[in-house]
Amino acid sequence: MALQLVRAAFSIAALLLGAAQPAAAALRVVATTPDVADIAHQIGGDRIEVVTIAQGSQDPHKVPVKPSFVTKLNRADAVVANGLGLEHAFLPALLEVASNPKVLPTGPGYIDASIYIQPLEVPSSQNRSQGELHPLGNPHFSLDPVRAKAMAKAIAEGLARVDPAGAESYQSGLARFDIVLDTKIAEWEQLASPLRGVKAVSYHQDLVYLADRYGLQMVDTIETKPGVPATPGHLEELIETMKRDQVKLVIREIAYEMPLAQTVAERTGAHVATISAMAGGLPGTTGYVDSVEANLKALVEAVRAAPGQ
């Protein structure tokens, strides 16, 4: 009896001690874009707490450098970046004053989602007369959901590196995300089949990976060169090219102004599809999967509306 009482006392004490221990603090993660933020959240679940710097509707090349992000970076365990220089306009300036060496690009907490991506459009020579080229290649690979699997793998490995105790959890999260994405990728192949072979013009040169996946033929951009606004001369040439090549789709990324895209479409008989280069940019979308689906639906809708399609 006495032994039972002692055992019971130990059990209660153990329970109380267990209850008194604080829950393990979530890993503080700062994500540079909504895409990597959502993928990290899908993988990390409750083990991580994600703050995002850029908003979906923003131009990733012009994200404001807000001091409030400095404190987030200062206290972060990890930074998840898209990579390939997409964040050049804001991340280096924020990290410069964040006083957190572990999340610098050379630190263990810097997770680059591009490490498994084979970049496209890597410039053979770096020269500003060609516009604002990204020296490491086009960084807008998150628009392709198949490449997003490679991003997810890089993010899961990075999170496991920063938080080894959660390695199994991140691996499970990655497996779950892959299943969701694989299912959707199969659906999207069907959904996007009308895009195959369709000639299109985009506002900015950021659709190479999307076009590569779904067979769009990108003819030109409204911008004269990457990052260089349209000149009247370039627009005239663009309209001539579109008429000659029967281009009936103008893709306007939501961070760029609509009126010019609309004018080009009206003068060429094309239809405008508005998409978002980052998750959450289009109304009604929140996560990465939503965003890809909304983009594809917008493109297919515009293609179906275009005459001769």
Added chain:
Amino acid sequence: MHSTNRMIGRARRFARAVAMLSAVAAPFCAAPRASATKSDDELAHVKAELEKTQSELGATRAQLDATRAALEKLAEKVDRIESGASTTASAAPSGPRIAPVNADNPAISFVVDTEFSTGDLDPGYNFSLQSAELFISAPIDPFLRGYASVNGTSEEGFGIEEAALVTTSLPWNLTVKGGRFMADVGRMPHWHNEQLPFTNRPESIERIFGGETISEGAEVTWLAPIDHYVRVTTGLYNTIGAENSDALFNNGFDGRRSFNELTWLVRPSTYFDLSDTLNLEVGGTYFTVNQDSTRSLFGVDATLRHQPGTSGFYQGFVLGSEWYWNSERISDIEQGINPDTGETILGSQRFHRNGGYAYAEAFLGRRYSVGVRGDYAEDIAGPADRQRTLSAFATWLPSEFQRLRLQGDAISQDGVDGDDGYQITLQWTGFLGSHSHGFAAR
């Protein structure tokens, strides 16, 4: 749970062993004597069959493991191909790999900031090189980075504007900067000319600091380890301000002085997200030269930004203002004429002067902005020579690295000059290379 499983496993193994023994022992129990030799043969046969089965099972397991490993490798390969990842081995052998000799060179950029101006206070027309700035920066080691700015203008020739070392990995959120650099005063006093949203530095800042806050000294910055942004800088300098530094240099000052003659600065600043798109940044500056209370300066600065992040015609605004109160004792000020000798009597005198500016800039489309600025300036010593300037400016960015700006200034002066007038300036700026002054230039 695990122990229960282990127990169940042991029980199963025991049952199997009993069954096996029963099977083996059954013939002996049934006919122990008559068929002893036959039973030995059968037992040997059963054993041989069992060993053969076990061997086959082992081989099957090995094959299964090999197949599973091969499948995993294939799955990884498919993943790599699908994701476009590169293979680890290149198809053809490469030649000797020699590191480029310039691999460790710093980032280099150059700014050309030129302008054409006219006005009636300073009649005529003038082309001038407002700024030609060579900027280099690089990490020095895992603990330190360095940068330097060499600047030249039509008026002042070339000189080293900044050459500083900055720590990158001190504990407790501390950063130490040392060398020649812009002291952390207010918002625009430590900006380079080409960073300004105007064609010229506000006259109030010109008069109080003699241009930028170029200083030789050391600064420590602390970022509070909390969720709210609070940053405090303190520094010690020979003196603060481009003209003050030049004056010391030109007068042959050897750089040695008592500790109390050094300029000591403290600057706290903070930031508030008023909404997702509206934010406010405020700061204060105080610096002093303790020796005989030679100089003390108080300043406040505030910046309100609307950054909607939309793609429409209206893309946000900035309202910014700074105001400074300066109290300075100046030596060698003319006090009068000695009636006996007719010589000028010189002495020291304290002057309390202030000045500041406010401006508003609206961003239109991706490449345009327009704004207005009001400025009030007093000379920091002698007659105040007050100047009020109202400016309007418009900026066009043909690309991210080229800028054209037109500014008109309506100037009202009293005091010695006493004239009103105007000035029109067209500024053309180009950025060669990756030019960025980082967080300070936000």
